[in-house]
Each structure stands twice: as structure tokens, then as C-alpha cells.
Amino acid sequence: MKHISCLFFLLLILTLWPRRTLTTNEFGDSDNIFDQSRRTLTDDIGDSDNILDQSRRTLTTVGDSDHIINRACEATPYKDLCKASIKDNIEAVADLYSVANIAVKVAYLNATDTQEHVKELLSTETEAFVHQSLMDCSANYDDAIGNLEDSMAAFESKGYDHIQTLVAAAMVDPQTCEDYFNESPGHTSPLTSRNTILVKLCSNALAIVKLAAAEK
Template identity: 25%
Template sequence: MRIPSTVASPPYLSLFLLLLLPSLAQSSDDDLIDKICKATPFCDLCEASLRPLAPSPSDPKSLATAMANVVLGNITDTLGYIQSLVKHTHEPAAERALAQCAELYRPVVKFNIPQAIEAMQRGEFGFATYVLGDAEKQTDSCQKGISSAGVDDESSVAITARNKLVKNLCDVAISVIKCLMQGP
């Protein structure tokens, strides 16, 4: 029996499969990200947070942990921004409001979110959800302090945007954890 010349020889077939398999795995990771992000209140924010990660989170637990790490990164960045503003602000009301925000965010950055990430690794998703919800409350408290102090300049607009982003990221992370808790 003669094999037609159009059939790939075994080495080419192996090479083809080696090149195809990673893209198939990526496709399933993308499907998981897509499925879970669609269940969150901010699907686009969820996808923008998770898709660029390398290696791509491949299961719901790693997606939840990755999302909590995104929250931690953003709230850490916001704390750094607030601390730099405190040093350069000369208006007493603004300085107090900014210092209060820093005091609210410090324990969240140093203890709370890292504890939530550790809790997820142990399967304690309820605790992680509670801690992320508390982080959301801290952003609300910071924002109320900034608003009530009458701070009305570029920095308050930037802090408002950062607080909103952290709050939305917390919402996404909580939704991802809830999807994990509900199962497939």
C-alpha cells in the first residue's frame, strides 16, 4: 500500500502537535477567564486584569488568587501615591484627609490582603471574601474623608479614580471567589 505524498510524515506531525497543544491549552485558559469574568460586575476590568498574566491562571483558585494579587498591587500603588501627596500637601484639611486614607490603607496592604491570599491557598474562601469586602469599605472611608475635607484639586480627582478602581477590583475579586465557592 502506498501512502499519498500529501500525508505528513511522523516528525512533521509531532512538530505540528507540539505547536498546536500550547494554543489549545491557552484557549481553555481563555475560556475559563471568559466564563468567570462574565460572572463579575466588571467583566472588562476582570479580563484586563487576568489576561495579561503570565503564566495564565489555569483554574478558578489560581484566578481568584491572581485577582487578589491585582487588588493588592493596586491598593499598594494607591497607598504610595497618597503617602507622596501627604508629604507635598500644605493645606491642613487635605493633609489630614490624606493621612487618614494612608492609615486606612496601611493594614489592608500589609496584613489584610496578604492574609486573604493565604486563606485562599488554604481553601478558606469565606474569610478571603470578607477581607476583600473590608478593603472595599476602606476605600469608601478614604473617599468620604477626601470629599468631606473639601479637597478639590488634581490630586483628589486622582485619588477618587484610584479608590474607584480598587473598589471595582475588590468587587471582581469577590465575584471570582464566589464563582470558585459555587463550583463549576
């Protein structure tokens, strides 16, 4: 009797114990979560495709710019210097016209840097001949800078003939500066390397301008 009572009590507990039932709503929530995950994955793949496409376009642009630079610099007398000076501004390269513009700008920046260097030398130079030669060089570099500034402005109207005349004039100035120091035996120009670089940059710029003008 005692065992029967215990069994009856156990059955009663199992009958009355609250049971949790999975409802349609719960299944619906699971479906929603799965659907959201699927949409998120699709969006991520779409974003990845966009990123990949943008990267592909960027690589194509860089490749085109490299081709244009190589083509322009092959027409110059100092090819390695040309490529090194233009590639620092590769983001601005779109065609031969833009390469020519960059080449002139590089020559201009080089001339202004040398002009500042000349001023530093003048502040410490005590020998009369060298001091006077530096003064004359400073005047020459003023002319070169002015001509290169005018040539950069002429790009707005694509006046190629005028640009070539101005760049050619600017190229003479560092050569003249070098000659000053040769007028007195025993003197060496402190600007030889800088004068040489500017002549080469102007020569390269002139060649690229001619190339761009021929294909306008």
C-alpha cells in the first residue's frame, strides 16, 4: 500500500509539471534569424565585390599612368631622371599633357630650391669674386624661375610653342651661372651639380612638351 501511494504521487507530479512547447512563433524567429544572416552574408559579398572592383580600377589606373610615364620619358635625353622625377607625382598623370606639366613643375621646384641655396651661400661667402659670381647666379635663377612660372601658366591655354620657348630660356640660365666661375682660374663653382640637374630637368621637360604638342 505504501508503494502504491508513492507511485500515485509520482504520477501526479509528472502530470502537473509545466511543459515547454516550441511554438510556431519560436520557429518563425529562427527563420527570421537565418534569413537575416543570409541577407548579411549577401551584403558582405556585395561589399567585397565593390571593394575588389575599386581595387581593380585603381590598379588599372596605375598601370595606365606607368605606361604614359614610360612613353613620355623614352622621348627624353635623361630617361632615368625623367622617370624618377615624374613618378613622385603619378597620381596626377592622365596623359602626355599632364606629364609635360609635371615635368615643368619639377624643374620650377628645383630652381626655387637652388635659389634658396644660393642665398645661404651668399650669407657666408667672403671672397669677392665668388660672392659676385653667386650674386650673378642668383639673378640668373630669378630669370629661370620667372620663365618656368610663365610656362606653367601657359599650360592653361595649351600654348605649346610659348611653353617651349620659355623652358628653353630657363635652361640657359644655369649654364650661364656655371660660366661665371670659369672666368677666374683656380675657382670651382659650388653650384655645378645643381646647375647640371636643372639643365637636365629643363631638357626633359622640353622633350615631353614637344611630344605632347605633336599629339594634341
